[in-house]
Amino acid sequence: QPVKNKEIKSRNRYLLVNKTGLYIDNNFVGTITLLNDVTEKREHEEKMKHASTLSVMGELAAATAHEIKNPLTTIQGFIQFFMQQPAKKVCEVNSHLELLLDEIERINKIITDFLKLARPEQPKLAHINTEKLLKNTLQLFEKEATYRNLNLQWKQEENLPEIYGDPDQIKQVLLNLIQNAFQACSSGGQIKFTADSANNSLIVNVEDDGIGISDDVQRKLFQPFFTTKEMGTGLGLPISQRIIEEHGGEIKVDRSSLGGARFTIKLPFHNNNTIKER
Ligand SMILES: Nc1ncnc2c1ncn2[C@@H]1O[C@H](COP(=O)(O)OP(=O)(O)O)[C@@H](O)[C@H]1O
Ligand SMILES: [Mg+2]
Structure with missing residues (x-):
């Protein structure tokens, strides 16, 4: 059996192994094994990884x-x-x-x-009833919407599949996005929340007709501590992004047809293997 670029560790050295059979006139006469010592390269990579985290x-x-x-x-x-x-x-x-x-x-x-x-917590994974989670989260905002005279529309596809993930963390992301939408709107404003499924993923859109996002703000949105609010911490979106990416999903922002911002999260329904170990 030929072996291609297989990495082994032996006596604290990392070796890249390539092995192939040697044939003369279709007769097997032996094997050629090439060992490539990549220890220094690996150690450098490890160091870089550690340094950049630090x-x-x-x-x-x-x-x-x-x-x-x-x-x-x-x-x-x-x-x-x-x-x-x-x-x-x-x-x-x-x-x-x-x-x-x-x-x-x-x-x-x-x-x-x-x-x-x-120092994020290790996700506590569970099979999540998607519709229930969305409904419970949105209900938290009904009072505030009435109180602030905001029109909170919400539309979700029926029979959305379960998500495998950490329900508290996903709820936290939804809370962050809806809170931002509320904060972007003034009295009489509109917020639209939609949830659909596409390509084995849950697609959630949170959009508003609020102040919108300039190109400059859009570039910095996900940076920790970037905020345009007097009392903001600028940590809501970076935390949300980390959670969604750990669940194998994506979060992005663009303009809403309502006039303000639109945040979209894509979360795979089945991602048993993609939640990263920390
Ligand atoms: N729906 C939105 N409309 C307009 N700007 C937004 C919206 N959501 C987020 N932003 C911008 O992104 C910044 C960062 O958001 P976030 O990380 O949640 O921190 P914070 O809400 O504490 O400011 C906000 O200060 C605001 O400038
Ligand atoms: Mg926020």
Whole structure:
């Protein structure tokens, strides 16, 4: 049997093996085996992989620290201000304390989201009833839609197959996308949610008639900490992208015929082998 480019590890060396039979006048006379030592190449690749993970983590950590500094400075300033004041009436101080709590909550959210990205949990895989998951998620937004006078349309194909994946993580992606759509719309706005199946995959579209996305924003959308919102963390989309890709799917964005943005996720129904081990 000929062997082509088979890699073996022997005594800490990586060897590429090529083996072929040697025939003279159709008679087998022996085999030729070529061994190619690729140890250095492999070790270099491993090092690069490790280095790039480390540098991505380093960048993320630096950006998080930067994001947290602003609210911390606010909190520090307020506390110093209080300390310099003569004893104040309780209610006056209280209103400032609320502001401080908001800032602390913001720090909390940044750190929680950061950890989801930097040290994601191992997916807890299950067979998911797709229609139920979509319905449960959308129902969470009905009240807010009424309250903010937004028209939330939702259309889904009947009898959608099950998905094999982590239900909490997929729900998290849907929440992120719908939340973004809500935040992009003003009163009277429209949000459309559709779910269909195509090529053994679930296709979900979340579109809105909101502010839309400029080319410049579109290029940076999936970068951690990119946000155009005063209270945004810029982690929703990068987290969503990581989750969808770990499920063997894709997420992309383009313009909606409604006038705003359209996010599309494609999630394979059967992907038992594609969920990556970490
Ligand atoms: N539906 C949308 N319409 C317009 N812009 C959007 C939409 N969704 C996302 N974006 C843009 O992408 C940015 C990043 O989104 P995201 O990662 O969810 O972070 P955040 O919502 O905290 O800003 C947003 O700040 C916004 O500029
Ligand atoms: Mg968001």
